[in-house]
Amino acid sequence: MALMSSLFWTSYSEIWELSAKALHTFTGFAGGVGWTALIGLMAIKLEQKRGTVTKAIVALGQRSLSFYIFQSFLFVLILAPYAGGLGGHISQLGSDVVSVFVWVVSVIIANILHKRSIRGPFETVLRKKSTL
Structure with missing residues (x-):
């Protein structure tokens, strides 16, 4: 998505674009869950300090x-x-x-x-x- 958005990669098909958008969305959700878990673990560790x-x-x-x-x-x-x-x-x-x-x-x-x-x-x- 970054290569497409920056116009560095301009010769892609609709299938590549849809695949990149789907992967971007999926990894965004996974990343959000990961960050939430990490922040929760940090909060537990820092609660006493x-x-x-x-x-x-x-x-x-x-x-x-x-x-x-x-x-x-x-x-x-x-x-x-x-x-x-x-x-x-x-x-x-x-x-x-x-x-x-x-x-x-x-x-x-x-x-x-x-x-x-x-x-x-x-x-x-x-x-x-x-x-x-």
Whole structure:
């Protein structure tokens, strides 16, 4: 699929294209299951050894709804053509750097909220709404 997408391999038939797409889909599912298992095993191993970084990432997970919305807002603000407009002018590497930057900022803010015992605002609203 990478060779086809990059136009490095252009003389392929429909059968090759369909085969490549099917293989791409199948290996994507298998890879997803593999990554999930690996992350689960790492979580079990690291549960007893929580350092500063692990605690900060846990804080982000505890406020996942709020930070999902926060990250979406930042991506629109930075990348969308009707906002920052950077998305149409940067490469894949540039967008990866923006993504890592947004994630790191999210982890830092989540850690600050955790240290001050502040719940995520959207989690708080969701809890109040579910008790009504």
